[in-house]
Amino acid sequence: MNSLKLYTEYIELELTKVDFPKEPTNLYDPLRYFLTLGGKRIRPVMTLLGAELFGTPKEVVISQALSIEVFHNFTLIHDDIMDDAPKRRNKQTVHDKWDTSIAILSGDALIIKAYELLSQIDPIKLPLAFALLNKTALEVCEGQTMDTDFETQEDVTIAKYIEMIRLKTSVLLGASLKMGALIAGASEKDQNNLYNFGQNIGIAFQIQDDILDLYADPDKFGKQVGGDVIANKKTLLHLTAIGKATLEHREIMNQLQNEDNLNFKVSRTTQMFDQLKVKEDCQLMMQDYYKRAMKSLDAIEIDSDEKITLIELAEFLIERNV
Amino acid sequence: MNSLKLYTEYIELELTKVDFPKEPTNLYDPLRYFLTLGGKRIRPVMTLLGAELFGTPKEVVISQALSIEVFHNFTLIHDDIMDDAPKRRNKQTVHDKWDTSIAILSGDALIIKAYELLSQIDPIKLPLAFALLNKTALEVCEGQTMDTDFETQEDVTIAKYIEMIRLKTSVLLGASLKMGALIAGASEKDQNNLYNFGQNIGIAFQIQDDILDLYADPDKFGKQVGGDVIANKKTLLHLTAIGKATLEHREIMNQLQNEDNLNFKVSRTTQMFDQLKVKEDCQLMMQDYYKRAMKSLDAIEIDSDEKITLIELAEFLIERNV
Numbered sequence: 001m002n003s004l005k006l007y008t009e010y011i012e013l014e015l016t017k018v019d020f021p022k023e024p025t026n027l028y029d030p031l032r033y034f035l036t037l038g039g040k041r042i043r044p045v046m047t048l049l050g051a052e053l054f055g056t057p058k059e060v061v062i063s064q065a066l067s068i069e070v071f072h073n074f075t076l077i078h079d080d081i082m083d084d085a086p087k088r089r090n091k092q093t094v095h096d097k098w099d100t101s102i103a104i105l106s107g108d109a110l111i112i113k114a115y116e117l118l119s120q121i122d123p124i125k126l127p128l129a130f131a132l133l134n135k136t137a138l139e140v141c142e143g144q145t146m147d148t149d150f151e152t153q154e155d156v157t158i159a160k161y162i163e164m165i166r167l168k169t170s171v172l173l174g175a176s177l178k179m180g181a182l183i184a185g186a187s188e189k190d191q192n193n194l195y196n197f198g199q200n201i202g203i204a205f206q207i208q209d210d211i212l213d214l215y216a217d218p219d220k221f222g223k224q225v226g227g228d229v230i231a232n233k234k235t236l237l238h239l240t241a242i243g244k245a246t247l248e249h250r251e252i253m254n255q256l257q258n259e260d261n262l263n264f265k266v267s268r269t270t271q272m273f274d275q276l277k278v279k280e281d282c283q284l285m286m287q288d289y290y291k292r293a294m295k296s297l298d299a300i301e302i303d304s305d306e307k308i309t310l311i312e313l314a315e316f317l318i319e320r321n322v
Numbered sequence: 323m324n325s326l327k328l329y330t331e332y333i334e335l336e337l338t339k340v341d342f343p344k345e346p347t348n349l350y351d352p353l354r355y356f357l358t359l360g361g362k363r364i365r366p367v368m369t370l371l372g373a374e375l376f377g378t379p380k381e382v383v384i385s386q387a388l389s390i391e392v393f394h395n396f397t398l399i400h401d402d403i404m405d406d407a408p409k410r411r412n413k414q415t416v417h418d419k420w421d422t423s424i425a426i427l428s429g430d431a432l433i434i435k436a437y438e439l440l441s442q443i444d445p446i447k448l449p450l451a452f453a454l455l456n457k458t459a460l461e462v463c464e465g466q467t468m469d470t471d472f473e474t475q476e477d478v479t480i481a482k483y484i485e486m487i488r489l490k491t492s493v494l495l496g497a498s499l500k501m502g503a504l505i506a507g508a509s510e511k512d513q514n515n516l517y518n519f520g521q522n523i524g525i526a527f528q529i530q531d532d533i534l535d536l537y538a539d540p541d542k543f544g545k546q547v548g549g550d551v552i553a554n555k556k557t558l559l560h561l562t563a564i565g566k567a568t569l570e571h572r573e574i575m576n577q578l579q580n581e582d583n584l585n586f587k588v589s590r591t592t593q594m595f596d597q598l599k600v601k602e603d604c605q606l607m608m609q610d611y612y613k614r615a616m617k618s619l620d621a622i623e624i625d626s627d628e629k630i631t632l633i634e635l636a637e638f639l640i641e642r643n644v
Contacts, residue, residue: 021464024468081422081423081426082423082426082427100404101470102470104404105400105463108433109463111433111434112463115437115452115455115456119453127445130441130448138431138435141349141430142346142349145348149348
C-alpha cells in the first residue's frame with residue numbers, strides 16, 4: 001500500500017496547484033474550499049497507474065488525472081444539492097456553507113475546469129481523451145438520474161440496480177484507468193481490458209458498500225450502521241431480499257418501511273435478511289464482479305509484475321472491513 | 323434580413339437533429355423540450371457568419387454552431403433555477419415543469435453535449451476551438467456570479483456593471499463569431515477583430531435592453547415596462563442616475579425602493595431619470611460600444627461587401643424599438 005500512498009500524495013500536491021482566479025470570490029472560493037476537503041483520490045491515482053502500466057511516467061498524464069478528479073468533485077457538489085446533504089467528509093457542503101445558486105454555478109465552473117485540465121495534452125491524443133470524458137460524463141448523469149428515479153419506482157430490478165451503479169460510479173473508474181492507458185499509447189484491446197477491470201472493480205466496490213452499510217462493525221464504521229435501511233433505500237440487499245421473500249416477509253418489509261423505532265427497524269430487517277441469506281448472495285455477486293475484473297486484468301498483454309499495484313488497489317477498495 | 327432568416331431556419335432544422343438517447347427520460351426529455359422552445363438563435367447564426375466571412379461554408383461549422391447554442395441553453399436552464407423563474411419564452415421552465423434536481427442534472431448533461439458537439443471538428447482545429455469554449459464558458463459563470471452578487475452589493479459602479487454584462491453575455495457573442503472564423507482559418511488578428519465586434523455589439527445590446535425595460539412602447543413590449551425598476555435592479559439606468567443624483571434625489575430613490583404603489587414607483591422613477599437625462603447618457607454609451615464594434619469590423623481585412631450580413635445582424639440586435 002506504500003506505493004499507492006505516494007501516488008495519492010502526489011495528486012494531493014498537484015491538486016493544490018490547480019489555479020483559480022481570485023475573483024469573483026463567490027464562484028472560486030467554494031471550489032478552493034471543496035477541492036481541499038480530501039477524499040481517497042482513487043480516480044486520478046488510477047489514471048497515473050493506467051499510464052505507468054504502459055511505460056508512461058505519471059507526470060505526463062497528471063493534468064488528465066486532475067481533470068478526472070475535478071470532474072468527480074463537480075458531480076459531488078451538484079449531488080449534494082440534490083440530496084440536500086449538509087455534510088461531505090464531515091465538512092459543510094457548498095450549498096450549505098454558501099447557497100444553492102452558488103453551488104450550482106461553482107459546480108458548473110468546475111466541470112469547465114475539468115475540460116480545461118483535460119485539454120493540456122499532446123494534441124494528437126486530444127480527440128480520443130475528449131471523447132472518453134464526454135461519453136463517461138454523460139453516463140454519470142444518466143446513472144445519477146436513475147438513482148433519483150429509483151426512489152419513487154416500485155419495479156426496480158437487480159439488473160437495473162447494477163446498471164445504475166455501473167453508470168453512476170463504475171464507468172468513471174474504468175475511464176480513469178483507460179485515460180492513462182490511452183495517453184500512454186496502449187493498444188485498444190488493452191485499453192478496453194483495463195476499462196473493464198476498473199468498471200467491474202467499481203461495481204464490486206459498490207456492492208461491498210451496500211453490504212457494509214448494514215453489516216459493518218459499528219465501532220469502526222464512520223456513520224450509522226443501517227442508514228440505508230432507515231432511509232428505505234432500494235439497495236442490493238433490499239432488492240435481493242425482495243426477490244427471495246415470501247408473501248409474509250414482504251408484508252413485514254412493508255410494515256417496517258413506516259417503523260418509527262429505528263433500532264427495531266434495523267435489527268428486525270437484519271434478522272430477516274439473515275434468514276433469507278441476503279448477505280451471502282450479495283457477497284457472491286461481489287466476488288463475481290471481482291473475478292471478472294481480475295480476468296480483464298489478466299488479459300492485458302504486459303508482464304504480470306507490472307500489475308501488482310492495480311491488484312493492491314483492487315484489494316484496498318474491496319477488502320475493507322469498515 | 324432575409325438572409326438572416328435563412329440562417330436561423332437552418333439552425334432550427336439542424337438543432338432538431340441533435341440526438342439524445344431515449345432513456346432515462348427524466349434526463350433527456352427536459353433537454354428535448356427546452357431546445358425546442360425557440361429563441362433567436364443569434365449565437366449559432368454568428369458562428370455560421372464568422373465562417374462564411376472567411377470563405378468556409380456553414381455546413382463545415384454547423385456542429386460548433388450548435389455546440390454554442392446548446393451551451394447557451396445549458397446556462398439558461400441553470401439561470402432559471404437560480405432566478406426561480408417559472409417561465410421562459412412563455413413556456414414553463416425545466417425546474418418548474420419537472421423539479422430542481424432534474425433541472426440541475428439536465429443542465430449538466432447539456433453542457434457535456436455542448437462539448438460533444440464541439441468535438442465533431444477537424445482534429446487540427448480542436449485545441450483552439452476547445453480553448454475558446456473553455457475560456458468563454460468560465461467567463462460566463464463569472465458574469466452570472468457578478469450579476470447575483472450585485473443584488474446585495476452597495477458599491478456597484480458603472481465600470482463593474484459593464485464588466486458584468488461583458489462576461490455574462492457579450493463574450494459568448496464574440497466567441498460565437500470567433501469560433502466560425504477560427505475554423506475557417508482566419509488570421510489571429512481578424513479573429514480578434516471579429517471577437518471584439520461581437521463583444522461590443524453584445525454590450526450595446528445589453529445597454530439597449532436596460533433602456534427598453536423602462537422606455538419601450540408598452541403596447542409592443544412583451545413584458546411589463548419598468549420591471550427592472552419594480553425589482554430594484556441595479557441596471558445601467560439606475561447606476562447612471564445614482565452617479566448624477568443630488569442628495570435629495572438619492573433620498574427619493576431610497577424611498578422608492580420600498581414603494582408599494584408600483585405604477586407610482588415606475589412613473590416617479592421615470593420622471594427623475596428624465597430630469598437627470600439618464601436615458602440620453604445610456605444611449606450615448608450604447609452608441610459608443612456600437613461604434614467600437616463597427617471599428618473592429620472595419621479593421622477586418624476582407625472586402626466590405628462581405629460584411630453586410632454582419633452589419634444587418636448588428637442593426638437587427640440594436641435598432642429594435644421594443
